[in-house]
Amino acid sequence: MTISESSQRESAGPEALHERLDAIYSDVLEDLTRLVAVPSVAWPNADPRHVADSAALTAELAEEVGFDTVEILHGANSDGSEGYPAVVARRAAPEGQPTVLLYAHHDVQPAGDRDDWDTSPFELTVKGDRAYGRGSADDKAGILVHLTALRLLADELNIGVTLFVEGEEEAGSPSFRDFIERYRDRLAADVIIVADSGNWAEGTPALTTSLRGMASLEFTVRTMKHSVHSGMYGGVAPDAPVALIRLLSSLHREDGSPAVEGLVASEEVAVDYNEDDLRRDCGVLPDTRFIGKGPLASRLWAQPALTIIGIDMPSVADSSNTLHARAGAKVSMRLAPGQDPEDALNRLREHLEAHAPFGAQIEFGASEYGSPWRADESDPILGKALEALTDGFGTDAVKMGLGGSIPFIADLLDVFPKASILVTGIEDPDTRAHSANESLYLPDFKRAIVAEALLLRRLGEQV
Template sequence: MTDSQHPRPASARAAELHAALDTVFDQVKETLASLVALPSIAWPSFDQSHVAASAEAVAGLAREAGFPSVEVLTAPTASGEDGAPAVVARREGPAGAPTVVLYAHHDVQPTGDEALWNTSPFVATEIGDRIYGRGAADDKAGILVHLTALRLLGDDLGVGVVLFVEGEEEAGSPSFQNFLRTHRDKLAGDVIVVADSGNWKVGTPALTTSLRGMASLEFTVTTLDHAVHSGMYGGVVPDAALAMTRLLSTLHGEGGAVAVSGLGGESHADVEYDEADLRRDSGVLDGVQLIGEGTLASRLWSQPSITVIGLDLPHVDVSSNTLQHSVRAKLSIRVAPGGTPADALAAVKEHLQSHAPFGAHVEFGAEEGGSPWQADTEDPVVDTAMAALSDGFGAQAVQVGLGGSIPFIADLLEEFPSASILVTGVEDPDARAHSANESLHVPDFRSAIVSEALLLEALGRGEG
């Protein structure tokens, strides 16, 4: 064990838990490797038998952890299809004790182009202080954080526990609302710990206290009733590609800040993101300027963003000398805390309609949305969690926002409005979740396990 793998815990109890973790950690890594080996991609175009196998594997781990009730459950999506299997395990606590729901998900993103991976995506490969593999960080490590924290505490647990491991988070949680309603009594708790976020940086723990919401919108720009020869009509007839690119350019100002009115947002944040760190973490090329206004952290967490994520134009290799009559695009809109997806979509639609050049026709297609979230930072449970993270990592925890979205948190709040929600995680800026070479920082994984054990103990003592 190298010195870098051990934080400096703030309490003797944290040191005891780290020492106890030393004795089982090789087994924990082996278990993580067995989960990473299951390609549990919950997208309809992939083999769903792997998702079912992953759910059964997690259920087996829950049984080994001593949960007296372990079930693999499903619920229908809004359109009536069966949702992906989730694991729900329940262990009652002492009379009058709070119940803590421990959430993670066992499904993963597709690998993308495997040629971009330096290791086999579904083989957990430890190199230095990192374990590489799809799901190693997002979010199979989250499952092991929960189970290993419980293992360290054994029977000396002063809270009831529900382990809830979803199977379709990466696919947008299409059955999540129905799942909560169908199995509400099995999922009810006083505190919900969502282990699906990240830390401020390696060695610095964070509690995520705000999330941007998301909305997506498809739309089509049309200028002609059919495509025509670019030589015969170019220079006079406005083609849809020109109209679309001109229209897309109006979504942002000269410096790249969103130019759509009515989307709200704040231009400051409680902590600042160092520009050199941001450039390194994101891979921005030398000489490329950053976009937006306000502090860097606010641009990522508390301001809206609009990204063109799809554009239907002929591929260069098969293009012809033609004026396009119609072009379709898809936007990803990140909604600032305090806004709603419906209002954001309405604002973007109004902007597109009013800014369409040359009188081009704009028609709207598929859309979806997920609400932003802002934690109640006055909730005493937040202070309890911050203290546990600081102790477990041996470094002062910070409260951060997250530019990405976890839309199901709004569903949790709707179904369990009195519950305290804590968003934690094991990712760091170099985890590359969803991308090639996803990895887990092993020392932070260890510290996250100890921190959660400390949190459960504190909640069992009535703190928070």
């Protein structure tokens, strides 16, 4: 390396990028404040105008970065209705250079019970090293990691860049497949960076290399033609709530692991959790035992999990002396890499039918599923990403799994099978995404921006 090349490398290194970021950081926080202020919930019972406003603001921020084109586009849902708006911005690649697709989403989870929040959910509030607000980390910070990394590099980029900011990820991305097929030519890329995951810990970066899939199923238990007085028929007629409770109790073994037979599971993980740290991070009470078996990380990343996420039966407030004829539930499963989600749903249905008590009838309702994913760790692009994260954070990056699901990654692989997919993010164990008091750890936010800038630059270097 010549002296000129060495000085060039030093002036473009992590320290220089951190200095550039410090110079514009107040503007970046202001942009995040504006994004968080928009309650962009893409659920049927929420005002869709907020999602449109969020898309418009995202497009405005993208225009300021200097893309060649910025568009607000829509896909179609399976019933033909229009999906929520997404932003697609493009900058063409120099001849012979790769194109990188930067993914994030601008929609957010509902705030939930405002009394559970210590701050206003749609007002970014900085307390110490954390910024609180719905979407502060998931995933409006992801948008700004992308945009700010591009700002730091300015005209130094030697790659093509496409920004794709979805508007319905928290609602299950119902129009996603149609969208990426419809706009395939606009979105085609050699590398796809999905900024919707997290880091191992505060100050320790991670590249997510596996994701669990998911499958959910609604069902109803029926024991009688109609409900009757419990005083007159109690002790003879089986009520549906009791049948449902007994059926739900069959879904787990004594140690709390799923009892549905035939689900894929593994106990192999590269790193594991400290039990005290995990107990603190997820809020498990001191005397409550963890469920499952095997390394803690394997229970979160490489083994299935089964959760009862909803029950339909009379509430205590509406209770009466009645034997109820029907009761229902919704069950959600997280699936280990290697599991076919349709097969998992079939096995769940078979289990429910085989364990229905008192000869109760099972009526199956709506279901949905998404595939698990495991990265190709032989891909050299993963090595570049790990190096960039290590240099940007100043700490060795780790490879980790994620217990949650990002089902659309399977769609990206189907439509763009030759692309390298990198799953990054800015969440940490105390982010509390989807919960009250969601927050962004600001020191890691800055480090993530620098790490992505380093990666984008290195992806454009001639080999």
